[in-house]
Amino acid sequence: MLGAPGYFWASFDIGMGMADTFQINGGDYSPWAGPLYALSFAALVALIAVGASVLLRRRTPAAGR
Numbered sequence: 001m002l003g004a005p006g007y008f009w010a011s012f013d014i015g016m017g018m019a020d021t022f023q024i025n026g027g028d029y030s031p032w033a034g035p036l037y038a039l040s041f042a043a044l045v046a047l048i049a050v051g052a053s054v055l056l057r058r059r060t061p062a063a064g065r
Helices: 002-022 033-059
Strands: none
Touching: 002 033
16 A cells, blocks of 8 residues: 555655756656556555444444344
């Protein structure tokens, strides 16, 4: 889940340095950035869903008790 923030943090300074030095956009042109962001978002959604299901399962009383 932390791949996208780490990738953004690592590439931000490089992109800004290129943009300031060469007067270019400095944006990320890697074809792997999109899938990395999508997979990180899917992992975040899955983490929230699993956490919510565990919390809901603990709150409901067991059938045999």
